[in-house]
Amino acid sequence: MTVFRRIPQWELLLIVLTLCAAAWSSNLSPYYLSVDQILLSTRQFVYPGILALGLAVVVVLGEIDISLASILAFGAVLFSKCSEVGMAIWLATPLVILACAALGAFNGVLVTRLRLPSLAVTLGTMGAYRGLAFIVGSEYGYTSFDSSYTFIGSTKLFGALPVSFLVFLALAAGVIFLMHKTVFGRRCYAVGNNKEAAWIAGIDVANLKTQAFALGGGLAGIASLVWIGQYGSARGDNADGSILLVVTAVVLGGIDINGGRGSMVGVVLALFLLGTIRNGMGLANMAGPTQTVVLGTLLIIGVLRPLIARGIARLRQQLASSGHAGN
Amino acid sequence: MTDVSPSPALRVEGITKTYGSSRALSDVSFEVAKGRVHALVGENGAGKSTLVKIVTGIIGADHGKVFLGGKPVRFHNPVDARRAGLAAVYQDPKLFPHLDVAENITMGNAPVGRFGMLDRKQMYALSQAAFDELGVSLDPHALTAGLSVAEFQFVEIARAIISDLQLLILDEPTSALTPAEVEKLFRIVRDLRDQGKSVMLITHRLEELDLIADDVTILRDGAHVGTYPVSEVTRADIVQKMVGRPLDSLFAQRTPGNAGAEALRVEGLGLAGQFSDVSFSIRAGEIVGMAGLVGSGRSEIAQSCFGMTPPSRGEVYLNGKRVKPRSPRQMLGLGLAYLPEDRDAQGLIMAESIMANVTLPIVGELARLGVLDTAAQRAVAEEALATYDVRATGIDQIVSLLSGGNRQKVAFARWLATKPSVLILDEPTHGIDVGSKAQVHHIIARLADTGLAILVISSDLPEVLAISDRILVIAEGELVDDIEAATATQETIMMAATRSTGETVNVG
Numbered sequence: 001m002t003v004f005r006r007i008p009q010w011e012l013l014l015i016v017l018t019l020c021a022a023a024w025s026s027n028l029s030p031y032y033l034s035v036d037q038i039l040l041s042t043r044q045f046v047y048p049g050i051l052a053l054g055l056a057v058v059v060v061l062g063e064i065d066i067s068l069a070s071i072l073a074f075g076a077v078l079f080s081k082c083s084e085v086g087m088a089i090w091l092a093t094p095l096v097i098l099a100c101a102a103l104g105a106f107n108g109v110l111v112t113r114l115r116l117p118s119l120a121v122t123l124g125t126m127g128a129y130r131g132l133a134f135i136v137g138s139e140y141g142y143t144s145f146d147s148s149y150t151f152i153g154s155t156k157l158f159g160a161l162p163v164s165f166l167v168f169l170a171l172a173a174g175v176i177f178l179m180h181k182t183v184f185g186r187r188c189y190a191v192g193n194n195k196e197a198a199w200i201a202g203i204d205v206a207n208l209k210t211q212a213f214a215l216g217g218g219l220a221g222i223a224s225l226v227w228i229g230q231y232g233s234a235r236g237d238n239a240d241g242s243i244l245l246v247v248t249a250v251v252l253g254g255i256d257i258n259g260g261r262g263s264m265v266g267v268v269l270a271l272f273l274l275g276t277i278r279n280g281m282g283l284a285n286m287a288g289p290t291q292t293v294v295l296g297t298l299l300i301i302g303v304l305r306p307l308i309a310r311g312i313a314r315l316r317q318q319l320a321s322s323g324h325a326g327n
Numbered sequence: 328m329t330d331v332s333p334s335p336a337l338r339v340e341g342i343t344k345t346y347g348s349s350r351a352l353s354d355v356s357f358e359v360a361k362g363r364v365h366a367l368v369g370e371n372g373a374g375k376s377t378l379v380k381i382v383t384g385i386i387g388a389d390h391g392k393v394f395l396g397g398k399p400v401r402f403h404n405p406v407d408a409r410r411a412g413l414a415a416v417y418q419d420p421k422l423f424p425h426l427d428v429a430e431n432i433t434m435g436n437a438p439v440g441r442f443g444m445l446d447r448k449q450m451y452a453l454s455q456a457a458f459d460e461l462g463v464s465l466d467p468h469a470l471t472a473g474l475s476v477a478e479f480q481f482v483e484i485a486r487a488i489i490s491d492l493q494l495l496i497l498d499e500p501t502s503a504l505t506p507a508e509v510e511k512l513f514r515i516v517r518d519l520r521d522q523g524k525s526v527m528l529i530t531h532r533l534e535e536l537d538l539i540a541d542d543v544t545i546l547r548d549g550a551h552v553g554t555y556p557v558s559e560v561t562r563a564d565i566v567q568k569m570v571g572r573p574l575d576s577l578f579a580q581r582t583p584g585n586a587g588a589e590a591l592r593v594e595g596l597g598l599a600g601q602f603s604d605v606s607f608s609i610r611a612g613e614i615v616g617m618a619g620l621v622g623s624g625r626s627e628i629a630q631s632c633f634g635m636t637p638p639s640r641g642e643v644y645l646n647g648k649r650v651k652p653r654s655p656r657q658m659l660g661l662g663l664a665y666l667p668e669d670r671d672a673q674g675l676i677m678a679e680s681i682m683a684n685v686t687l688p689i690v691g692e693l694a695r696l697g698v699l700d701t702a703a704q705r706a707v708a709e710e711a712l713a714t715y716d717v718r719a720t721g722i723d724q725i726v727s728l729l730s731g732g733n734r735q736k737v738a739f740a741r742w743l744a745t746k747p748s749v750l751i752l753d754e755p756t757h758g759i760d761v762g763s764k765a766q767v768h769h770i771i772a773r774l775a776d777t778g779l780a781i782l783v784i785s786s787d788l789p790e791v792l793a794i795s796d797r798i799l800v801i802a803e804g805e806l807v808d809d810i811e812a813a814t815a816t817q818e819t820i821m822m823a824a825t826r827s828t829g830e831t832v833n834v835g
Contacts, residue, residue: 181699182694182697182698182699183697183698183699186687186699187690190676190679190687193676193677193678193679194675194676196673197672197675198676200635201655201659201687201741202655202656202660202688202745203656204654204656261678
């Protein structure tokens with residue numbers, strides 16, 4: 001029992017739900033329960049997963065960035081330009097990440113210096129950055145990437161383990177460490193809880209927020225590297241419509257939409273849950289619109305999470321008081 | 328004139344309320360007589376607010392009964408209570424700012440004319456009649472957003488008397504009012520009493536008891552200590568019963584130490600529309616009080632020095648060096664800390680732990696290469712808990728679960744962890760109980776003895792006189808007096824604070 005008590009209840013619930021979803025999936029399709037199938041299915045979740053890691057940091061600060069998928073598209077197109085001119089991948093990668101971080105930072109500057117609501121700012125840049133991606137690239141897209149560019153996104157170790165999945169795990173570990181073990185993370189949570197008190201306590205709130213937006217943008221740059229490997233193409237409409245999945249993962253993971261609360265571990269677990277459900281729905285040949293309805297429902301459940309969590313806590317209390325002899 | 332009938336206006340019997348494992352009220356029983364002003368006093372956390380919430384139906388009691396005018400009642404919400412003649416007015420009433428005064432007064436009880444339409448004419452007439460009865464000159468057509476805190480309270484009282492009021496509960500009404508406004512409020516309370524209505528007054532200012540109250544009930548740690556006619560108990564008795572120890576250990580007069588070099592000097596400081604041409608200096612080891620009416624610009628001066636609202640003119644010197652205050656971050660780095668008045672909204676992060684709060688400004692210094700050093704943070708927080716005698720279950724307790732006094736100690740600990748040379752305290756004992764107040768005074772004195780220069784902004788004149796070496800008086804954004812505390816009295820300070828305003832007792 002003591003082991004389970006250490007796991008916060010929401011995270012525990014996410015794990016249980018993931019197992020349920022896996023059981024449901026294996027019931028739907030005989031192909032589900034194979035290691036190869038499951039590992040391969042992680043691929044389609046890597047790029048939204050990386051976007052969710054960045055978004056989670058921004059949401060902890062009490063802001064939101066819905067332009068991240070557009071930044072990904074810009075990054076993909078920028079990679080195509082680098083590939084076109086024959087630039088080495090080790091040079092192109094930091095260049096694209098920096099450019100994407102700059103787009104994120106621009107969001108941050110608009111939000112903090114002009115004191116605009118981040119939802120409005122990033123709704124605007126969501127369109128603007130995608131437009132920029134179309135302008136930089138061509139309408140027909142680019143598909144002749146050099147193989148060095150597609151290595152990360154397309155290689156599978158031992159025939160089944162995608163390298164991109166390992167990249168995601170490494171980034172997730174990095175963001176968990178950043179938010180829970182460093183000064184940066186500590187300050188993010190403080191600002192998300194009460195930005196005025198944090199400012200009076202000597203935290204440069206505007207700077208911190210801009211850094212978080214830049215981090216989100218930079219991660220979107222890495223996500224674009226995964227994208228071009230996985231799909232082999234770059235075009236202005238890349239990853240269009242994926243922001244619903246990204247926001248759902250963050251909120252379902254337990255990050256309070258008002259900022260200041262929730263753990264990064266929860267976000268990663270929510271991604272696994274969503275991945276398992278998506279995989280199952282795909283194997284069951286569920287139609288795309290139906291899948292979107294399921295996602296939207298999960299997003300609302302995520303927003304209702306504090307209520308659900310409270311209900312669970314009450315249930316636990318009752319169980320504990322009625323069945324005390326049980327443990 | 329007073330109509331004293333046998334059944335009391337309010338009787339509570341055996342009220343008990345527990346939250347989880349802690350007991351907020353245990354077996355509280357007392358009566359509020361008709362046509363009397365009944366004060367309810369006790370330290371923070373004594374259970375006063377919980378009792379009011381139970382009586383008005385905001386929360387339910389675990390055990391016990393409430394009788395109104397002799398009849399047992401159980402209200403489910405404040406609207407029920409209001410219909411039965413019981414209304415409560417809080418320190419900072421929540422009104423609808425975009426509606427006018429009359430709309431607020433008749434909210435939930437609006438006169439309805441033919442076809443179910445609002446009878447607006449009747450609405451304004453009712454409101455005007457209520458103000459006439461109260462002797463308040465407020466325009467029922469005025470927009471609520473522009474009113475002062477005192478006027479908010481008058482609107483709430485008017486709202487209470489338009490229905491058949493039997494008992495009015497005032498929860499710390501005077502803490503945000505100027506002396507003139509307090510005078511006016513008390514006149515209204517006396518009028519209500521003379522009409523045979525009862526008033527229950529919750530207050531931290533014991534000096535108000537002699538002015539207004541007939542009876543006093545004292546609560547301590549959720550238990551009823553006693554109910555007495557005010558004429559039969561001294562203030563010292565009351566304090567002793569509230570805290571369980573004698574008064575003389577509480578308010579110690581300061582014996583000034585040796586002031587050192589000049590730590591903070593301000594010359595010709597000004598901020599458009601807020602204050603102008605303010606000059607003063609504070610030396611190391613000195614406690615300087617800053618008195619003045621609420622709204623005179625005291626907090627604004629402090630916030631300018633701290634970089635929250637950079638001054639538009641004048642100079643600030645910190646430890647002999649000229650600085651241009653730009654942000655709290657910069658000023659904290661230079662050794663000036665400011666404890667804001669609104670502790671819960673600005674001073675602390677309520678949802679976080681004591682440790683997180685205490686270490687927030689220095690978390691960078693306690694880290695290695697940006698990685699948190701949890702052991703160092705715990706050590707700082709443990710030390711703070713012990714040094715400032717914070718009563719908590721441990722450093723991981725969430726700040727919002729602490730009492731006001733203990734929250735203030737956590738806020739103190741946080742600023743002192745930054746090792747400042749100048750400390751500005753804005754109303755450091757506002758809304759905290761007598762026992763914690765004395766502890767805060769001891770902490771301030773001890774800090775000055777270690778060489779800190781301290782500026783204390785306070786509306787509590789006995790406090791300013793007791794703890795300061797020197798007193799600055801601010802009126803309408805100007806420094807009007809700079810006096811030695813030893814030669815000052817409450818009267819001389821009040822004279823100075825009102826001198827340049829010439830404020831008359833006139834609300835509206």
